[in-house]
Every structure is written in C-alpha cells, then in structure tokens.
Amino acid sequence: MYLSRFLSIHALWVTVSSVMQPYPLVWGHYDVCKTQIYTEEGKVWDYMACQPESTDMTKYLKVKLDPPDITCGDPPETFCAMGNPYMCNNECDASTPELAHPPELMFDFEGRHPSTFWQSATWKEYPKPLQVNITLSWSKTIELTDNIVITFESGRPDQMILEKSLDYGRTWQPYQYYATDCLDAFHMDPKSVKDLSQHTVLEIICTEEYSTGYMTNSKIIHFEIKDRFAFFAGPWLRNMASLYGQLDTTKKLRDFFTVTDLRIRLLRPAVGEIFVDELHLARYFYAISDIKVHGRCKCNLHATVCVYDNSKLTCECEHNTTGPDCGKCKKNYQGRPWSPGSYLPIPKGTANTCIPSISSIGNPPKFNRIWPNISSLEVSNPKQANVCDNELLHCQNGGTCHNNVRCLCPAAYTGILCEKLRCEESGSCGSDSGQGAPSRGSPALLLPLAALLGTAGPLAI
Numbered sequence: 209m210y211l212s213r214f215l216s217i218h219a220l221w222v223t224v225s226s227v228m229q230p231y232p233l234v235w236g237h238y239d240v241c242k243t244q245i246y247t248e249e250g251k252v253w254d255y256m257a258c259q260p261e262s263t264d265m266t267k268y269l270k271v272k273l274d275p276p277d278i279t280c281g282d283p284p285e286t287f288c289a290m291g292n293p294y295m296c297n298n299e300c301d302a303s304t305p306e307l308a309h310p311p312e313l314m315f316d317f318e319g320r321h322p323s324t325f326w327q328s329a330t331w332k333e334y335p336k337p338l339q340v341n342i343t344l345s346w347s348k349t350i351e352l353t354d355n356i357v358i359t360f361e362s363g364r365p366d367q368m369i370l371e372k373s374l375d376y377g378r379t380w381q382p383y384q385y386y387a388t389d390c391l392d393a394f395h396m397d398p399k400s401v402k403d404l405s406q407h408t409v410l411e412i413i414c415t416e417e418y419s420t421g422y423m424t425n426s427k428i429i430h431f432e433i434k435d436r437f438a439f440f441a442g443p444w445l446r447n448m449a450s451l452y453g454q455l456d457t458t459k460k461l462r463d464f465f466t467v468t469d470l471r472i473r474l475l476r477p478a479v480g481e482i483f484v485d486e487l488h489l490a491r492y493f494y495a496i497s498d499i500k501v502h503g504r505c506k507c508n509l510h511a512t513v514c515v516y517d518n519s520k521l522t523c524e525c526e527h528n529t530t531g532p533d534c535g536k537c538k539k540n541y542q543g544r545p546w547s548p549g550s551y552l553p554i555p556k557g558t559a560n561t562c563i564p565s566i567s568s569i570g571n572p573p574k575f576n577r578i579w580p581n582i583s584s585l586e587v588s589n590p591k592q593a594n595v596c597d598n599e600l601l602h603c604q605n606g607g608t609c610h611n612n613v614r615c616l617c618p619a620a621y622t623g624i625l626c627e628k629l630r631c632e633e634s635g636s637c638g639s640d641s642g643q644g645a646p647s648r649g650s651p652a653l654l655l656p657l658a659a660l661l662g663t664a665g666p667l668a669i
C-alpha cells in the first residue's frame with residue numbers, strides 16, 4: 209500500500225517521455241504532516257512540511273466558453289474534413305447525443321476510438337475572426353506539476369494563447385503564445401522552451417513547435433512544465449532537492465507554476481494553406497478531444513489532503529493553520545506570525561507550525577524545534593541531498609556553505625540559507641537594530657535567482 213502510493217507520487221515527478229529512470233531517493237515525500245516521536249518528555253508530535261499528492265485536476269474544474277453559444281450543433285450544421293473540402297458528410301447536432309460535441313467531452317475519459325470531443329461552429333462568418341476563449345476555473349490556487357497537454361481533434365490552431373490567472377480570473381497573464389508564424393501573429397521571435405535557461409525560465413515565449421497545421425499527424429499542444437523544472441532538477445528531474453530549494457526561496461518561480469484559472473484563447477483555426485478557402489468555410493473550426501492538467505492544491509506545505517466538497521476544493525489544514533490554502537494561523541495559535549512550510553532542509557522540510565498565543569496558555573510556549581537538527585543529516589546519511597551549494601542553493605546575505613550541509617551565517621542572520629534577520633526571530637527589529645539592516649522583502653534580501661529573473665524579460669506575474 210505504502211509502496212504503491214510512493215510509486216504513484218514519484219512517477220508523476222520523474223517520468224519524462226516514456227523513459228523510466230531510477231527513482232530519486234534524495235528528496236522528501238512531503239506526504240506526512242506529523243509523526244509521533246519519543247523524547248525525554250515522552251511522546252510528542254514531530255511536525256514536517258507536507259503537501260497533497262499531485263493528481264488529475266480536470267476532475268475539479270469548471271469550464272466556460274466565450275462566446276457561450278460557440279459550440280456547434282445549434283442549429284445543426286454539416287462540416288467538412290480539414291484536409292478534404294469535398295468530404296462533408298459529418299454533422300454536428302446538439303439535440304442528438306451521438307452527434308453533439310459539448311465542452312465536457314474535453315475532460316471525459318479518453319483512450320477510446322473514435323475519441324470524443326468538443327467542437328466549435330464553423331468559420332462561416334469569415335473574414336470576421338473565429339475566436340473562442342475556453343476558461344478553466346478551480347476557485348482555488350493550484351500548483352502545476354506536469355505539462356498541460358491539449359489534444360486537438362482536427363488541426364492545431366494557427367494562433368493561440370494560453371493564459372493564466374492567479375486571482376480567480378480578475379486579471380490574466382500570458383503563459384505561452386502558439387502560432388504558425390510568431391512574428392506575423394504576435395510580433396515575437398519564435399522560441400522553444402529549450403532555448404530558455406535557469407535565468408530566463410520565466411520568460412514568456414511564442415513557439416511554432418505545435419502549430420504545423422493538419423498536414424502532420426500530431427494533434428497535441430504542450431505547455432512544458434517539466435522542461436522548466438528540468439532547468440533546476442536536471443534532465444531527468446533527479447535533483448528535485450535543487451528544484452524544491454529554489455521554489456522555496458524564490459516566490460516568482462513558485463508563483464509561475466501556481467494558478468487559479470487557465471484560459472485557452474483560440475484566435476485563428478488551422479487553415480493548412482496560405483489562403484482561406486472561402487468556398488469551403490465548413491472546413492475551418494476548432495475541435496478539442498482532451499485537456500490534461502496535473503497539479504496539487506496549494507496548501508502552503510501545511511496539508512496532505514485537499515477535499516472536494518460542494519464543488520469546492522479546500523485544504524485540510526494541519527500545523528494549527530486554517531483557510532482554503534492554510535494561509536493563516538488558527539484562532540488562539542498566533543504566538544508568532546504565520547508562515548508557509550518550507551521544503552528545506554531536504555528531506556523533511558520544516559513545518560513552521562502556528563504556536564499557541566501567549567495569552568491563551570498563560571506562559572510563553574516552549575518551542576525549540578523550529579529547524580530539524582541539520583548536522584544529524586550528515587551523520588545519518590552521508591549521501592543526503594545538499595542543503596546548500598555554490599550553484600543553486602546559495603547561502604544568502606554573506607553566509608558560506610559548510611560541507612554542503614549547513615550555511616554559516618553572519619551574526620545578524622539566521623535561517624537555513626541565512627535568509628532571515630535574527631532580530632525578526634526575537635521580535636527586536638526596529639530603530640535599535642542598527643547597521644541599517646534591511647527589512648524582509650527589501651532588495652538586499654532578494655535571492656540571486658530572483659534578481660536574475662527580474663531581468664529576464666516579460667514575466668507572468
């Protein structure tokens with residue numbers, strides 16, 4: 209049981225293409241929030257960073273089309289094969305189940321023949337553009353863990369934009385542009401995700417890789433999450449510790465993979481030739497058979513379970529946290545400010561539990577287990593993943609990396625990567641803190657990667 213769960217979680221992360229690599233053993237599972245341990249004081253809870261399993265998120269979304277009446281079949285119409293304008297014996301009729309192509313057929317179980325698909329009305333109003341927005345909403349922040357894959361039943365569109373929202377659809381940012389000719393369609397030079405690097409990973413690109421009309425066999429469009437992970441975790445995603453380290457310390461990177469909504473903007477259907485054949489406009493339409501979105505609820509590393517109840521996803525918060533994303537401390541547990549859990553140090557991370565308010569228990573809480581004992585990692589497993597190094601897991605604020613297992617921090621700083629001001633822990637930051645120490649979030653605290661990302665062109669956030 210445990211083994212099968214272990215494999216299923218890890219398979220999602222490490223399966224690249226069809227090649228199976230040995231499972232990496234150096235990074236944590238994050239699938240347990242707490243365990244009971246025995247100490248001199250008896251049995252106590254030991255808390256760890258935790259997160260829900262990655263899963264098929266299409267089961268939990270709401271889909272909306274704009275314009276709302278763009279689905280074919282009302283009134284019934286005949287459409288032609290993309291590649292053959294004289295093969296026009298297909299019919300779409302919304303009132304006949306066998307001939308209807310409603311949006312839910314983009315998310316049903318696929319793998320049957322023929323496939324089931326959503327289809328738009330045809331481009332009969334040419335030259336007025338045939339444009340459709342398909343919005344997928346979760347009403348919850350989710351973190352993407354695998355490529356977004358859209359399978360078209362007919363040709364892939366000549367122009368399309370994939371967009372994301374982080375605020376429930378109030379504002380939108382592009383994720384990726386897709387076109388047969390990027391310069392012509394979007395005034396952008398064509399690029400592939402392979403042209404990016406760690407430093408430009410957040411750049412929004414236009415790709416021509418997935419837009420070669422109906423002449424090729426391929427029907428699939430990707431948004432390449434795993435290729436972007438691979439800039440940090442290596443080509444086979446073996447070094448997830450490195451990726452987790454960066455996600456932990458670089459908000460822009462974490463937010464890049466976080467969404468509440470996705471929007472597929474279909475701007476121009478596949479034409480397959482230079483000119484639109486105005487005599488056979490029933491050849492042109494959009495049809496999508498499948499959309500894959502894998503991810504997990506964002507619970508700020510404070511929950512392993514995300515429940516779907518009353519059409520709503522909610523984290524089942526641990527560590528004395530609450531809220532849909534475990535984004536705050538429970539009442540009477542505000543003994544220190546809320547903070548998300550941390551993937552560091554690998555493999556168990558840090559829970560950053562909310563602790564009882566001083567007033568609620570009478571005495572200041574005894575709490576000396578904020579960070580697990582790092583030196584024990586060195587002893588228990590000499591092949592343990594690096595806590596710090598000189599490539600990706602830099603010690604910050606002048607700290608130096610000692611044997612890859614701990615950062616030696618300057619006196620004013622603390623934290624696993626020297627990322628925190630020591631005075632913040634004691635609550636004494638203020639006018640007497642001296643030396644002009646920067647407050648949290650000031651430029652001096654920005655991480656090297658964040659600084660680089662900030663100059664990497666248009667950002668999604």
Ligand SMILES: [Ca+2]
Nearest residue numbers: 313324325497
């Ligand atoms: Ca389908």
